[in-house]
Structures are given as C-alpha cells and as structure tokens.
Amino acid sequence: MTFELYYWPGIQGRGEFVRLALEDAGAAYVDVARQSESKDGEADGGGVPALMKLMQDPKLERPPYAPPFLKDGALVISQTANILQYLGPKIGLAPEDEAGRLWAHQLQLLVTDFIKEAHDTHHPVGSSLYYEEQKPEALRFTRNFLAARVPKYLGYFERVLERNSKGPQYMVGSAATYVDMSMFQIVAGMRYAFPKAMAKAEAAAPKLLALHDRVARRPRLAAYLASSRRIAFNEKGIFRKYPELDA
Amino acid sequence: MTFELYYWPGIQGRGEFVRLALEDAGAAYVDVARQSESKDGEADGGGVPALMKLMQDPKLERPPYAPPFLKDGALVISQTANILQYLGPKIGLAPEDEAGRLWAHQLQLLVTDFIKEAHDTHHPVGSSLYYEEQKPEALRFTRNFLAARVPKYLGYFERVLERNSKGPQYMVGSAATYVDMSMFQIVAGMRYAFPKAMAKAEAAAPKLLALHDRVARRPRLAAYLASSRRIAFNEKGIFRKYPELDA
Numbered sequence: 001m002t003f004e005l006y007y008w009p010g011i012q013g014r015g016e017f018v019r020l021a022l023e024d025a026g027a028a029y030v031d032v033a034r035q036s037e038s039k040d041g042e043a044d045g046g047g048v049p050a051l052m053k054l055m056q057d058p059k060l061e062r063p064p065y066a067p068p069f070l071k072d073g074a075l076v077i078s079q080t081a082n083i084l085q086y087l088g089p090k091i092g093l094a095p096e097d098e099a100g101r102l103w104a105h106q107l108q109l110l111v112t113d114f115i116k117e118a119h120d121t122h123h124p125v126g127s128s129l130y131y132e133e134q135k136p137e138a139l140r141f142t143r144n145f146l147a148a149r150v151p152k153y154l155g156y157f158e159r160v161l162e163r164n165s166k167g168p169q170y171m172v173g174s175a176a177t178y179v180d181m182s183m184f185q186i187v188a189g190m191r192y193a194f195p196k197a198m199a200k201a202e203a204a205a206p207k208l209l210a211l212h213d214r215v216a217r218r219p220r221l222a223a224y225l226a227s228s229r230r231i232a233f234n235e236k237g238i239f240r241k242y243p244e245l246d247a
Numbered sequence: 248m249t250f251e252l253y254y255w256p257g258i259q260g261r262g263e264f265v266r267l268a269l270e271d272a273g274a275a276y277v278d279v280a281r282q283s284e285s286k287d288g289e290a291d292g293g294g295v296p297a298l299m300k301l302m303q304d305p306k307l308e309r310p311p312y313a314p315p316f317l318k319d320g321a322l323v324i325s326q327t328a329n330i331l332q333y334l335g336p337k338i339g340l341a342p343e344d345e346a347g348r349l350w351a352h353q354l355q356l357l358v359t360d361f362i363k364e365a366h367d368t369h370h371p372v373g374s375s376l377y378y379e380e381q382k383p384e385a386l387r388f389t390r391n392f393l394a395a396r397v398p399k400y401l402g403y404f405e406r407v408l409e410r411n412s413k414g415p416q417y418m419v420g421s422a423a424t425y426v427d428m429s430m431f432q433i434v435a436g437m438r439y440a441f442p443k444a445m446a447k448a449e450a451a452a453p454k455l456l457a458l459h460d461r462v463a464r465r466p467r468l469a470a471y472l473a474s475s476r477r478i479a480f481n482e483k484g485i486f487r488k489y490p491e492l493d494a
Contacts, residue, residue, distance in 0.1 A: 079356040109326040126391035144373035
C-alpha cells in the first residue's frame, strides 16, 4: 500500500516531520501536492488543487482541519502527531509496547507545542497577517522564546535522553522511532532560523546534538537530505531566518 | 483501579478536559493536588507539593513536561489529548474502532490547538510574564482570534456534527466520547471569557450549542457541574474574563 501525503508543496513545515519518518523507513509514499505535471504537460492530479480538493470535499465525512494529512486507503488522518502515531508501527518506527507508544506520542505532542512556538516567533499576532505586519510583537515574543522557552524544551529533551534506561542513543527505548527524526528536525530548524542563539543554547544539550548527527547519518535519511525531495528551509515555513530576531 | 489526576488545584485549565471525562464516566479517581489536609490537620500528601514531587522525581525515567498528568499504576501519562486517548476506552468514552479512535484523537488535538490560542489571548508574548505586561499585544492578538480564528474553529466543529453519518447528537459516531465533553468546555469557557463576542459567534453553530446543552444535562456531568469539585472559571485559568478584550 502506498501512503499519500498531502501537504503544501513549497515548504518543509509540519509535513516534514512526516516526510522524515517515511523517508527513513523507506516507505512507499506519494507527496501528492508536489506532483505537478507529467512529461506531456498534462496535469497529473497533483499540486495544491489536489490538496484543496480532498480537504474541501463536501462528501468527506471526516474532513481534515488543515494539512498535513495522510491518506491510507479509505482512511484520511490529520494532525502531524496523530499521523506519526498511526504510521509509526506500520513503518517500523514506533515502540512495540503500549507504554512506549504512549510515551513516544507524548514526546511528539511536545514537539507540536515547540514548533507552534517556533512558528509564532514570526507570527505572534496571527498567521493571517504578514510578518511585516507584526514585527514589534515578533521581536518581543522571540526574545522570550529564546531566553526562556528554548532552554526549557532543549533541557527536557536532553533529560529524556539521559534518563532512557536503554541509553542515550534514542529518545524512546533501544531503537529509532519517529521521535528521533523530529529531534533531528528541531535542531536543524533552530540552527537555520537562529544560528547565534542556537549556538549558545545547544551547548547544554550534547546528547540531543549527538542524536541529531546520528539521525543525519542514517543511510536512507542521508540520501533523502541530499536529494531534491528535501525542500530547503525558507522564509515561508516554520523555521525562518530573520537575522533581526536572532540574538 | 483508581486513577490519579495531577493538575494545578486552583484552576480548571487543561486538567478540566480530563476531569469532565472522568466525572461523566463516574470513574474512580483522585484529584491529587486538591487533597489538602486530612481532618486531624495533618497533610495527606496532596497539594502542589505532591504534583511537583512526582514531576521532579529524578528517578522517574519518563517525566512529564508539565501538568496535567495521569497516574495509572506504574504508568504516568501527560499531554491532555494523550491522557484522554488512553482513558477513553477504559471509561467507556471512546469509539470502539481504530478509525473512530484516530478521528476522536484528531478532534481532541484540534481542541488542544484551540485552547492554546484561547490562552494566548491574555498571554501572547509569553506565559512567564503577567497579562498586565502584555496588554497591547493581548488586545491585538484577541482581535484576530475573535474575528478570524473563533469562527473558523466553531465552523469546523459544527461541520463535523453536520457530517456525522450517525447524526449530529455526538461528534464521533452514535455515542458520547471525551470529545463531546471538550466541546461543552469550549462553549462554556468562551461564554465566560468573551460573552459579547461569543453571543455573535455561536449563532453560526447551532448544533454545537445543542451538544453543549445535551452534555450539560447528562446526569453525572450535571451533578459534577453543581458540585464544589467544579472549580469556578477565574482569571488564572485558560478562559479569563477581561472585558477590555471582549468585543
């Protein structure tokens, strides 16, 4: 069965947390909105229209609120952490026991909280306004985010690695899960958006940095990161490089 | 087995979404931090110290990041939606099938998103600062929240009820789930915090309002709401009545 991932085609965004898991697992999937045109120039049913069509289908009993969403046969699942919770066991990136799965999901929900705050550094008033319309608020939000929130989150993730009774190689137990892929993405995103602040903050999280490097070396993930399937970070996604916010 | 709920004792907050499910189900639980003193004046191990003690226990391999968390035997689970996902099937407030459970959880994760935004109406810069330190930002955030976000969220919840093939009595399928309790709480909280704005917004969500009323009449929930176990809304929780923000 080929999974169908629906997400905005021009950004990493929340969809990237799903892509990383699918790519690391070598799972068969189609990134629907990134299919644009076939060779003969005819639309092949991809692009943003495909995404909007499914999301706004009036016959869909259980419509997603927003991308990303995953289609697996007749099932349409949204909310990034929910998608990963569903996918994880199917692609070999989740713990086997119920307690481990609840713990992995709990960590993924904290990732959700973190990336919402990372997004709000440039959109503290509302995502329907441009960054340029909320720059003073963005600066004040970001100061608090970098001074108080980032150290708290990174410190917690570091503690999770330290306390893992199976060792600090992975966030949960003794094998890689989708949570490790998300940790990689958080470190990578923060380094892109806030290189100065992150250089200071990451010094307190050596095990997390080691995990980032370990994930980046996983063969399928390394191949993905080097491919054109990996969209570059840019100023339309969650992690944006606005030097005036970095400190 | 008696569940142990750990949450701040003076507010409804995120813990209330768990309390409502436990109360509606008539489940045996202890609201740990609200146990203060026994009759002979000795501490019975409750209060905020009990909450902090568990959260900061250095021997806990899988520590919660923040309250609420639920203890069920040796298992400690945090993140409100994760707690409800775990509890739901055990207390008869979750769908029986996997697709239904994923859908209920997806809706609950949208509730998480909503209450984060409702909280940010008074804390748009950061929760470590007082509301009084971020009033101009709060006003601007709230204007956008009430004008753009609330209608979008309520419209979606209304659509979910409309499209439920089992009818608009419940959010998921043909029986009550924890999601219905959360819908009640959202309507109740919004009416408390933003009575003027909510009076306008709720006109577009008649099925959601009917669900609110239906939930409030459920016998065990009605008894809970009339009891001293239901903490009153106040200006330390998520939904705060600041008239200057209401419009």
